[in-house]
Amino acid sequence: MKTSWEELSERQPVATKMLKNAVLKDRVAHAYLFEGPRGTGKRELALYYTKVLLCENVTDANPCGNCRNCKRVDSGNHPNVYIIEPEETSIKKHQIQQLQEEFAKTAVESNRKIYIIDHADKMTTNAANSLLKFLEEPVSITTAFLLTEQVQQILPTIQSRCQSIHFNPLPVRFFEEHLHQKNLQPALIPLLARITNSEQVAVEIAQEEWFAQARALVIELYEALVTTKKDSLLVIQQNVSRHFDSKEQVQLMLDMLVLAFKDMLYIYAEQDNNVVFRTEEALMRQALNRYSLEKITTCLEKILDAKKRLTSNANMVLVLEQMIIELQEGL
Numbered sequence: 617m618k619t620s621w622e623e624l625s626e627r628q629p630v631a632t633k634m635l636k637n638a639v640l641k642d643r644v645a646h647a648y649l650f651e652g653p654r655g656t657g658k659r660e661l662a663l664y665y666t667k668v669l670l671c672e673n674v675t676d677a678n679p680c681g682n683c684r685n686c687k688r689v690d691s692g693n694h695p696n697v698y699i700i701e702p703e704e705t706s707i708k709k710h711q712i713q714q715l716q717e718e719f720a721k722t723a724v725e726s727n728r729k730i731y732i733i734d735h736a737d738k739m740t741t742n743a744a745n746s747l748l749k750f751l752e753e754p755v756s757i758t759t760a761f762l763l764t765e766q767v768q769q770i771l772p773t774i775q776s777r778c779q780s781i782h783f784n785p786l787p788v789r790f791f792e793e794h795l796h797q798k799n800l801q802p803a804l805i806p807l808l809a810r811i812t813n814s815e816q817v818a819v820e821i822a823q824e825e826w827f828a829q830a831r832a833l834v835i836e837l838y839e840a841l842v843t844t845k846k847d848s849l850l851v852i853q854q855n856v857s858r859h860f861d862s863k864e865q866v867q868l869m870l871d872m873l874v875l876a877f878k879d880m881l882y883i884y885a886e887q888d889n890n891v892v893f894r895t896e897e898a899l900m901r902q903a904l905n906r907y908s909l910e911k912i913t914t915c916l917e918k919i920l921d922a923k924k925r926l927t928s929n930a931n932m933v934l935v936l937e938q939m940i941i942e943l944q945e946g947l
């Protein structure tokens with residue numbers, strides 16, 4: 617693991633600063649709750665912090681990376697580091713009991729012990745109650761990291777015994793750079809980076825047929841709307857039922873349409889490097905002659921309204937048709 621505080625702080629400036637300061641001021645908590653979306657570096661930061669806490673030659677809160685402890689954390693076989701993950705779908709009571717037994721043993725190595733519970737929201741009620749007791753009566757010097765994407769599913773009594781640290785979605789530009797290393801089509805990357813925070817989801821979506829269709833449809837629809845050379849209603853009628861089989865896919869298509877209209881705002885504000893649909897940039901510039909800021913904002917509202925209506929039981933083609941009519945009215 618070659619990561620460093622500097623590198624981690626590009627992604628999670630606040631979380632990184634809090635944790636680093638705790639080491640510098642010798643105020644490391646007994647238990648941390650890292651909460652935030654998937655792919656935001658919770659586990660990576662927990663492991664790095666583990667290394668900082670166990671390193672034999674820490675300087676200014678930086679682990680040396682070369683001592684016995686650093687090496688064993690890196691290779692995942694430090695006897696004082698214990699990681700729990702869901703077995704199949706949940707974290708069970710016996711897993712927490714095993715942890716307690718392990719930690720109760722007189723340690724071969726007497727210093728700090730660390731455990732990481734990944735997907736802590738997946739603990740069964742029994743497991744959570746066992747953990748609660750363990751958090752209340754820690755043995756020796758213990759540091760716990762509970763990681764979760766769904767903090768609302770963690771018992772309040774557990775939350776109150778942990779220091780919560782929120783992980784924000786990755787800064788878009790950082791995430792884009794990261795996706796460029798994944799052999800994805802470069803033209804898709806700005807779009808993917810704005811519709812998900814997860815590298816895994818981005819890679820999956822990029823390969824799916826409906827995603828390519830949705831992107832093509834958004835471009836076709838956008839062109840039809842702003843040039844009025846084509847009938848936008850027809851574009852909807854010909855494509856929607858053919859290419860999409862779920863409301864979620866249509867929701868995502870509308871998210872992309874929002875991005876297309878936001879692109880116009882970026883061009884207006886001369887922030888061209890934020891533009892997502894770069895192939896449409898020339899057309900967007902022309903369209904700005906006829907679209908006032910007010911009109912663009914109204915269009916954005918209409919699209920978001922349609923998104924809301926989709927969540928009810930409304931027929932998706934009808935919702936989209938109504939949206940198109942509303943978008944045209946503003947022209």
Ligand SMILES: [Zn+2]
Nearest residue numbers: 671680683686
């Ligand atoms: Zn070290």
